Amino acid sequence: MSDFLNHFRSVQLEKAKENIMPAQCPYCSVQCSMELTEERIVTRKRYKAKPNKQDPVSQGRLCIKGANAHQHVMTDERITSPLLKIDGEFSPISWELAIEYITEQFKAIQSVYGNDAVGVYGGGSLTNEEAYLLGKFARVAIKTKHIDYNGRFCMSAAASAGNAAFGIDRGLTNSLSEIPDAECIILAGTNIAECQPTIVPYFRQAKKNGAFIIVIDPRETATAKLADLHLQGKPGMDAYIANAILKVLIDEGYTDHHFIQQQTTGFAALTEQLKQLDLHELAACSGVSAEQLQLAAKKYGEAKTGFVFTARGVEQHANGYENVRQFINLVLASGKIGKHACGYGAITGQGNGQGGREHGQKADQLPGYRSIENEEHRNYIARIWGIDEADLPRKGVSAYELMEKAEQGELSAMFIMGSNPVVSNPNAVFVEKALKKLKFLVVVDMFLSETARLADIILPSSSYLEDEGTMTNLEGRVVLRKAERKPPGEAKHDWEILCSIAQALGKPEAFAFSSAEDIFNELRLASRGGIADYYGITYDRLKEEGVFWPCPEPQHPGTPRLFGSSFAHPDGKALFYPAQQPELNEAPASDYPLLLTTGRIMDHYLSGTQTRRSPDLQKRAKEPLLEIHPDTAVEFGIEDNALLQLRSRRGSTVIRSKITDTIRRDTIFAPFHWGDLQSINRVTNPVLDPVCRMPEFKVCSVTISPLIDKQRSLPDDSVTKADEPVETNESLPQSHGSAV
Template sequence: MTTAVETVMETQCPFCSVQCKMKITEKVDAGMRSYTVEPRQNAASEGRLCVKGVNAYQHALSNERISEPLVKRGGEFVPISWEEAYALIAEKITATQQQYGHQAVGVYGGGSLTNESSYLLGKFARVALQTPYIDYNGRFCMSAAATAGNQAFGIDRGLTMPLSDIRISDCIILAGTNIAECQPTLLPYFTDAKANGAYIIVIDPRLTPTAEMADLHLKVKPGMDAALANGLLKVIMDGGFIDQDFLEQRTTGFDEVKTYIETLDLSYIADITGVPKEDIELAGTEFGKSASSLIFTARGVEQQTDGSLAVRNFINMLLATGKIGKPGSGYGAVTGQANGQGGREHGQKADQLPGYRSIENPEHRKYIAEVWGIAPAELPGKGVSAYEMMEKIHTQEIRSLVLMASNPIVSNPNANFVEEGIAKLDFLVVVDMLFSETAQHADLILPTSSYLESTGTVTNLEGRVLLREAARPAMGMAKQDWEILSDIAAALGKGRCFQYETAEEIFEELRVASRGGLADYYGITYDRIRKEEGVYWPCPSLDHPGEERLFETVFSRPDKKAEMKAIANHFPKEKTGSRYPLSLTTGRVLGHYLTGVQTLKSPTLEARQFESFVEIHPKTARRFNVKDDELVKLHSRRGEIIVRSKLTAAIREDTIFVPMHWDGIQNINKLTSDELEPASKMPGFKVCAVAVEPLLASS
């Protein structure tokens, strides 16, 4: 008689920025394996899990995992040893840099990497490769909100307050964020707030599950969020809802904003935004008269060619009414990726050094160089943003690329252009655990560990630093990201600066590197995180509790005041017309994550939704002879895709929606524009001009 064997794995979900905790129990009985998943109590999700978290073990334990290094020979991937892989990398990168210079090699990271891996990836690019060219897919997640936060407040942290403030707020605006599908374990905060009397306003071109919860839904035209915020500001100012004392004592720039807003006509704002004037008046009045208010933005507002300006304008609303730095009031950028917050703080971005330091600041360069044991002159300068890296790959200014935990062929705008560029690379190294569409183009694939197999910290959307510990050994020959980077550095002759035995050793170095920076982690240790269930940054010393609510007395700008800025009404750069008459917007669905590399390897999640779709209003569908549940062709100035139609009155008549999780002929980013916002370099994913027709009509 055999005895069942159980293995218990305590871990955190690898997907969104809530970082829900869970216990996975593996049971082996008579050769059969089964799994049960239970949520665990934690401060953010309060013991909840969504459908993605419940099924996250499936991709991590999939038999499709890459378990050994693979090199492409004769168009096929064949196994090689780690030693051979490292030797090949050293040979190819050295040859590239000898012929074309250090800048001919680029590094492209991901927002799901731990803080330790993110930190080390930046150090690897700048010390081991000495290249300025490093950026990551988080550029498409938080860069617009980060730019706005840095400009207005002097610091960028996703939420300026703890999640618990949601329940005590009187008015909440959710602008371009679909919490119910993207961060569903946070939804009870908002439903509880509503039960407590909060007035909830959702701004979105679609009637999403989040909008269904709202007291008021403002069905804005895609790309017109900044103008809508101007309309709300006009109602607030005309209604006398401003906080004059707060404005005088704690802000600058209000007079400029006031002067501009006084020139605006609310009927005109209603016309250009597509939101009825009476709804703008109601929303502005409810926000203005409330004792406390919160504003949350996400990609719907931020992934625009004026994304940071739109966010600045929503921040203007909070500052004008003095609703920040107080219980129940503040601003929140709802982070998408698992470590979208921490991933942008410690060196993956083109212009950043650890601790949110600037690579162009001589004092910052000197400090980090000392931590790394090199001369400041050895540090390269500022690189370019993620999509601009793809342009440099296309022109072969970047000829070799080290890619870690990202899938740019699907996630970047103008995806056909990106794929053409990737195909031109002389040498592409992909570090991943599953075959992505980009990995198919690799010359060498290195197998990395899953979230179940790696130890490291992540920073959730609140700015709370959490520790996720390895729950099982790595699969096959896979290694942790930081081990791979350290080994490659050694193969390149730079091993002296990459002598680590554990992830905790890297975090100890990160603590020192971040000390005194905007994102100061110096007072945070693994032991503290274990004891306190996470620690908020900034945390400058071991006896500091961590700052859960920012800006209670001062802002982080040099003058200690927040900066307001007049934001002119903006229109999308790409206009609709007779050839491309509809506005396309994109987003997520509940069961999938990013480009689907992980969730589409989950049988349960794939079964829930195995193909993409386009939401189109019934009246619009009749106009273009589209029937429900049929294959249709969508095309823009950049490409075309084929998806299945889904008729719904939940979307504006001038707008269609397609999710972002599928590749190939369903890859929506074959259509999206590569226009970038000047300040943040965020692409305008959320609005481009398209046409739609039944597939058979084009045959």
């Protein structure tokens, strides 16, 4: 008996050995904080995520992704040493050899083809410090103008619209805490219930308080089920919905004339335009009844407080910039901005989609949201970086256009950090071919992603549990992510990798950082006086609830609500935008009769590089499913849960059907979290918005057919082979130019 008791006590002592790590979810823009408990039971380890009840944003909530985020960190699929491709196979090498090889290749390529022959491609989940440093790395160490990032596919339409309308781009103009006091809320093209579920209680509370919620979406999503009114419009017709609502606001006298006169410009010309438009024609184009549009306008117009929120459903179009401007017109016409529970918000998608676009990853941007073409801005940043302004490159091209440059031979090498463009870019078959044409490709990642498989050399990076730094959430709240876990093997932080390569390229003094905080302090200086001013924010100030930017001085409290007295344009006024009536770039045709729209699901994130390596998440959603209306399924001979071939003018993908009456008959929906033959971006349209260079992800014409015969002959691994693109006879798209 005593032996049994001693054994029992020893087991309990082992179990009591717990390590509690502060953590922050690496996924969406809410940036929920938590504690990760590591329990050691004899020789095994068990992990459990516990939400932080003191978190000012999530208020003690975690979604299923956050609760299981640690699983991809702990997997044995992590890359733990640099890998060099030799005869088609990856072999481990030392960091010293990896850095030497990379610098030799970059120098050799640039000596022949020029500095701009090397491209840099970043990610919207990098910390602020690493996003800032990547921009500096491209322009100071590589000396190339060719840098952009995957946030181009997330927030560029809303960012350019916000800058043009207000003079500033910050995801939300107000804090989330004001949402419960809104009397009317419009959610246009956003599915927060699946994409940002931990903020849904703000909207539920608003509804409980009597708010009227309007959801605009071609699908009946989990978010649409929250709505009092669901406007189930046609994909790509959002501008018609916004203009119809605005026309009713004006015709029925719901506009705020005093606000319009004192704080805006351009309203008179817009009013004259709208007088020429017929409400019933707008309704017919939008796919929403005139009665529903009138009700939406009445509820929003009568409300004393209200918000309009947009997201990718409105923004990921070749006219995404214009779409967002139309919805901002509603906010300005009603005067519902700059006051408590009144404002506009673009629901940021990526974990640091807000901060990632503020400090220099974009092709036309310098830190602090400065313009790379503005001489005053260039001179200021050149002084901070210790270089001559003449040596600072000018603007390059957008993310997809980098792939076009690679295919055309204008780019000979590329450095990719924190992104998986083979899955996340539109027209993915073309993108894969373009990357294969490069003479040299470096990928920094935790895993052997679909893009990393194409690399000449892979550098192992640290995870969110290992990499300390700041993030900026969808509100514009800067928060500090603590990270105490040691990276596995020889994996390094992204900022350490950038510093090592930059030093080897002859820039030791400009990249002599010893911590993330060192980088942040330089970022503060670089942003000072810019639109996104972080100068007054310090690590010490971020230990509690975070700080909203702009925060120009250390004593400044931060700015939870924008535009209380004026807008950020020189005259202090916001700008209305002319009414637009867009047409589909790809209308349904006899050979491609359906409209495809794409998006996210609850269980996965972006290209799925991380979430597909979480066993619990993968178990919940093993493969993408194509949502199709029952009537449409009958028309095309589709059974439920059957494998299909989905084709567009660019390529095809293999996907399983999910028959549901929650989607329009003329529309099908697929998530984009899978790669290879399951990648939906093999068929999406790369045509770009002329203002922000956002691709047309959200709508393209397609056809579907059962894969019954092919299913019997497909090998078991047919949907995981990367080197078997489905070819079409269609010509590849031509370059869209270099404007950003």
